[in-house]
Amino acid sequence: MGKQTSASNTCRASVIAVLFILVAAPEVRSESPPRRVVIKDEGGKPNGPRGQVCWTNHVLRKILNVDFDPAAIRSAKLLYRMHNDPYDVPSRRLHSGMVKGVKWANIVILINGKEVLSGPMGVWAKMGWHELKLKPDVLRRGENVIIFKHDGSGPSYFYLASNLDSPKGRSASSKDSGGNFRINFLTPGSKSETPGPSEYIVRLRLDVADNRPAFEVRDGQAYGWLEPEDFFGRKRYSADGWKAASWTNSPSRPSRGLMAYSLQETTMNIPFELPLAGKWYAWVRTWQDGFLGGRFELAWNDRQFFSSEDHRFSGDVDLRFDWLNCGSAKLAKGKNLMTISTFSKSGHMFDVIVLTTDPKFVPDEKNPLPAMPVTKQDPPEGITRPEPGPYMMENPVPWAKPTAGGPLRTFWVCGDINELEIVELARRLDMKYDVLSSPTAYYGRGLFGQDLALDQTDLLHQALAEGQDYEVLVLVRVNLDQIPIDIQKIIADKVRGGMGLVSVRSRREKKKEQPIQELFREIEHLPIDNLQSCLNTQSFPSVYSRKFGKGRVLRVSYKNFGTMGYAGGHPAGVPYPLGEPLLAKWAKYLLLAAARTEDAPDIVSIEFDPPPKAVTTGRAVKVSVTCRRGAGQELRIDAVCYPPWEGGPILASSPVKNGKTEISIPLGAENGIYRLQLSLKNDRNETYDFAAADLIARGSTTIEKLVLPKERLKSGSKVPVTVQVQCLKPEAGTPVVATAELLGAHDRLLGKAKQAAKLTANQTDISLSLPSIPSHDWFARVRVTVSKQDGQIIERRQGKVFIRQPAVFDDYWSGAGMFINKELTQYVRHVPGLVYEQLGMNATLMDGSELDAPIPRGLRLFHIFRVTEAGNPDSTGDGARVPCMHDPAFLEKFWPQMRNAAITYQHNSSLTMGLGDETRVGSGREVCWSEHTLNAFRSELKVRYGTAVKLNEAWKTQFKEFSDAVPWRIEEAIKRPDNLAPWLEFRLFMAGAFADLFKKFSRECREAAPDVVAGGANPFAPTIQRLTFFPDLFEAVDFASVYPRFFDRARCFIRNMRTTTIWTGYERSHQRMENEVWLTLAYGGTMVGWFGVDRTFYGTLTGTFGLSDRARWIKAINEGVNEGTGKLLLQGEVEPAPVAILLSKSSLLAYTAAGLAANPQSKPEVHTWSFESYREAYIRLLNAAHVQYDYVTDKQIAAGLPAQYRVLILPHSVAVSDVCVREIQKFASSRAVILDKSFGVANELGIRRVEQPELEGRNVTRYSGEPLRTTKGNRKGFSEVLISAGAMSREQITGSVNRVVRKLIGKGRLIVAFGRGEVTFRFPDAAHNYDIREHRYLGLADTIKLSRRIGPLAVLRLPYEVTRLKLAAPKRSRPGKEIKLSLNLKAKGGDPGQHVVRVEVFGPDEKPRRLYGRNVLCKDGKGAASFWLAWNDPPGDWRITARDIASGLRAERTIRVKR
DSSP: OHHHHHHHHHHHHHHHHHHHHHSOOOEEOSSOOOEEEEEOOSOSOOOSOOEEEOSTTOEEEEEEEEOSOGGGEEEEEEEEEESSOOEETTTTEEOSSOOTTOOOOEEEEEETTEEEEEEEHHHHSSSEEEEEEEOGGGOOSEEEEEEEEEOSSSSEEEEEOEEOSSOOSOEEEESSTTSSOEETOOOTTOTTOOOOOOEEOEEEEEEEOOOOOSSEEETTEEEEEEOGGGGSOSSSOOTTSOEEEEOOSSSOOOTTSEEEEEOSSOEEEEEEEESSOEEEEEEEEEEEOGGGTOEEEEEETTEEEEEOTTOOOOOSTTOOOEEEEEEEEEEOSEEEEEEEEEESSSOEEEEEEEEESOTTOOOOTTSOOOBOOEEOSSOOTTOBOOOOOTTOOSSOOOTBSSBTTSOEEEEEEEEGGGHHHHHHHHTTBOEEEEEEEEOOOSSSOSSSSSOOOHHHHHHHHIIIIISOOOSEEEEESOBGGGSOHHHHHHHHHHHHTTOEEEEESOBOOOOSOOGGGGGGTTOEEOOOOSBOOSSBGGGSOEEEEEEETTEEEEEEEOSSSSTTOOOBOOOTTSOOOTHHHHHHHHHHHHHHHTTTTSSSOEEEEEEEESOGGGEETTSEEEEEEEEESOTTSOOEEEEEEEOSSSSOOEEEEEEOBTTEEEEEEEOOSSOEEEEEEEEEEOTTOOEEEEEEEEEEEEOSEEEEEEEOOOSOEETTOOEEEEEEEEEOGGGTTOEEEEEEEEEOGGGOEEEEEEEEEEOOSEEEEEEEEEOOOOOSOSEEEEEEEEEETTSOEEEEEEEEEEEEOOOOOSSOEEEEOOOHHHHOOGGGTTHHHHHHHHTTOOEEOSOTTOTTTTGGGTOEEOOOSBSOSTTSOEEOTTSOEESOTTOHHHHHHHHHHHHHHHHHHHHTTOSOEEEESSOOSOSSSOOOOSHHHHHHHHHHHHHHHSSHHHHHHHHTOOOSSGGGOOOOOHHHHTTSTTBOHHHHHHHHHHHHHHHHHHHHHHHHHHHHOTTOOEEEEOOOOOOTTTOOOHHHHHTTSSEEEEOGGGHHHHHTTOSOGGGEEEEEETTOOHHHHHHHHHHHHHTTOOEEEEETOSSSSSSSBOTTSOBOHHHHHHHHHHHHHHTTHHHHHHSSEEOOOSEEEEOOHHHHHHHHHHHHHHOTTSOHHHHHHHHHHHHHHHHHHHHHTTOOEEEEOHHHHHHOOOTTOOEEEOTTOOBOOHHHHHHHHHHHTTSEEEEETTTTSBOTTSBBOSSOOOOOSTTEEEEOSSOOOOOHHHHHHHHHHHHHHTOSOSSEEEEEEEEEEEEEETTEEEEEEEEEEEEEEEEEEEEEEEETTTTEEEEEEEEEEEEESSSOEEEEEESSEEEEEEEEOOSEEOTTOEEEEEEEEEEESSOOOOEEEEEEEEOTTSOBOGGGOEEEEEBTTEEEEEEEOOTTOOOEEEEEEEEETTTOOEEEEEEEEOO
16 A cells, blocks of 8 residues: 555656646745845734824834844835824814925934934825835844934824734834833824724835855755745645644744644645755654644655655644654756655644755754745735635636646736636636735726735735746736836836736826836737627727737726626627626637737637528537647537526537538527537647637527516506517417516516417517516516427517515615626626625615616615715806706706606615715805806895895995895905804805705605605715705705714704614724614614625725625624614604704804904814814713703794703804894703803804893803813713703613613613613613513613623613513415414513514525515514415425514414425
């Protein structure tokens, strides 16, 4: 057996040695070019605390260790990353770059006490990576101290980024100008500094002369010391199963801390350039897992010379590395190949390999020789090899598998979304790929990646200059200016030497000449022949090519973002794999760029008889193929022909003789598209070239048209279907059968009908009435099959019908969307629906025109964006708004568009229709001074003032007529801050006009499409330009969409809370996202839009549609509320808030004007943020006190606030009407008022009062003019005011809780505490307590404790104990029948009240049927639910489960379903 093993291994080694010629392998370098060394100790992502430096006393320190002689450094650069742009104190803004009017201070950098930079922050402290050239002599061996500080020349801040991934304690900061440094306190300029282990993102990039010889020769003997782990990376295994690993679990350690490690039966091939001929001795320091049969063999040039079979290794508990004397072999000078072969799938560790001609030499790891320089087998860490994702294309066509010449070696620089297409390509031809990807740019910018970061260019340099030789480099939408000059030269040299280059819409933005430009000169159009398709090939990317030295350059151009481009003109009503023609073209690009086709046999031409578009079913197609080259080889053409719908392919093969062959393809009897693939192969079954064509086959009988109803159908109604069949005379009188099927989500069969008919000459109309079962589908596919009486299919066709589904907002709706033009080429259009369903979503934000995504999964449309740009205007130079809200021509043109959009969304049963997103009156400037708007404003002034005299008295102006009145701009207003009326009144008018416009939008949509809920808006915070005041806007629309920071303002003014939507997702933490979802539900909002659940923005999905951590968080959040908790949160009413907070439009505007008057150079939004800080300060104090609050308007106060409000807070309310003042005074006589010293200094038009209103007394608390800080003292004083006013709740909640919402649900009371960790609830009385998150009974008590790591805690208190849940269901049923369920809860201590029960349905395969699950509201403990079984649901035992969300009590029933 031993000899057989050795022989088989030698054979295996021989094969691998041959393959070594074709593929990259570890290499010991005999000559060592300069190597690039990047010294770093962090992950590069700015996810840690930012190093904020505000003045000269703040100093940041970073220590990096250089472990070699600096004399070997040929060039050096300092790399550092800024967390965000620098801050200018006077303008109170972050600025990117040198901005007019901003005097930047200098950032100063010192290395080992020597200044290496003193430059303006506007240049050297901008957000992102910075690169600074260094003189190598500033560095020293050992620790290098790098200092970042402020020179004190101006009021500016900078923010050095830090990374949390693997802190080493090498970063520190000082607050005393460098006197004392504190490790892990990295934010010296922050007011609330907290310790946190992190590392500043600071690196050294060094080009080092590597003079290490492979072998040391002295006294006629040669010595070589190899560390085999140097071949491999640490994070992943190589293709042969090796990686570099550490070992610290025993006293015996690897010589340099690392070893080459594998758990496989595998090989390691190492080519050596031996300096001498003669007898060479080998030593290996190793450990093998002998307990599991681990051993290894060594071979020189395929001849075994050593086996460890007889050596006894230590056990893994006391693991010991042994030096093995492996004997000797007589070897020639020059190239010799050593092969290490391992046996047994167990641990194999190789620490050192020593080769020497000295028979007396005994190696010692404590006195090592210099390590040999090697070429990495794997690319450096940071370069990836993406694995197939969960939603790859089914049945990939092996266009060039196996590929002649072995796998292509490719390197890709691209956006992360291209990873999917790279993996798809590797499924169609043999290709090894290394990928350097970056995040896809957010909007705009025609290039991938936020930036090709400096650390990525280091990786690119290592891969090309120091790594394996690649056959093709692919640059996808790369900004070529970001590739450093030295790497551009390497690329040019590599292409000149034979490497191929494919550039996909990569371009330069700078004008200066650079080396890479010469690659793209004299480039000519390149036709890609022999890939015929029924698709519109004109929409395929244009390809240009040229030879450059020995290499070839291809430039590919297209419009959208995916690598594959866009395929138009695909056939309607039949299945077609849209990706295959595009992927086939790309396989051709790569083979051409790699020069695989230059001297190899290929297909020159193809001729068809009959032509591809005139093929007759049931007959053979003769294909004549002409090839060139390949004389002396056995070549053949293999044909694979795929039928129109399903079924096995048609196979044929024919040898190539004298460059020609003919092959016959027998087609089936069914009409449709037969996809033909031709492959030119050799006798080893390897593919040299391939071709394709779509054969459009038709018989004498065809389906000419499928007629379906265009109007929406009622769920469960019959669907009229007409099939128009065209036939030639010979077929007249033939009996046929038309079968129609109605297919809903998940291919559920909702109905089926058959109709027999006899064909007549020319056209026969076959009408069917297709019955259907009721369902929640809003869209269904109608699939029609026309066949002969014997079952032979003539043709199939499918279409779509729309089913009316009401917009019901009684449960949680969750949806997301992807940008089609960015990342969804057609062959992956179906994937979003799969992803969203996996993430627990039941809706999609995808546009209704792109139905591929939602339909197969049963997702509802959920349109939140905008159908009009009216809320996202531009403006002219003189300040006219575009579009003008008062221009009759705009309205006349716009209303038909709005009505048509509403009708379309109603047709698609969209839950909502967004009228606007991030809406505003104006953007960067005030609007609108068009004549239309001015006339409308003058009309309103006339109504308000009556005469021009009264207007002039108020405004302090001198207009003769109202027609002369022109409102002020802010520049005029700030010159007269005591009377802002001519400016402020116009701002209020514009805000009101904007709200009126949205009110008209909603009314128009409601009239045109009653089922549509129109609204949205999603405004930003109001400024003097935007004027998006939430009370005005949300009182005008039927649903609100808001960012979470504005949710509280929306909930207080929206007409129907159930139609409120928030946006979340982005780059938010698990805790924050979950809090935002739960807060929305607790206040009655049903909809959540997840932004960024795609591959392009925030890394939520990987490039191959895998799930990141954030995606898994979203899945957990959705699943946590989908199963009934969300519906329970929606029930009942929020307890009346005891605190009202005034949102004063006039005060915001007047405050902004006062700020601009004091500092005309400042930006208006700076003062908006400052004004908001007063309100936010009170919110923080209220949340800390666990007190609920509402926002109110001046109008509400003027009308008199209801008795529920015990406290009225007036945040910096500087401009208040006389009516409001009187009502506030009245309120203060019996209830509490909190305000500051600036209250009421002006009226609602910004006219300063002669005397400030009096508002004093024991119920009035007046704070200073600054926003309150959340200090211990302020919290105590504020709570005392609330207690005195009777606004504090009777229960006490202690722990880390920053907000509480209380609701009354039926007979119970729900308390939702937003916090984490352990929380104690103390109530004034005992009740039956239920943890609705964990669905468990907590007992009858007045005190309970809950603990949760992430997400809110929720306690439902009931006056009774739930004791039992009963579920009634039929014992038997059949497909196509309705299954009715009833639920009944029993309780002790009282009759049950309002509950939510989750019902889930499991098929005979025990897989859940999502579309049949229900969240059932049980009033007085009783509820009912039902669902219809589809006609193709399988027979067997179906399991129904029910669970009460509060108590967790369960019930279960089994239903036997029979055919």
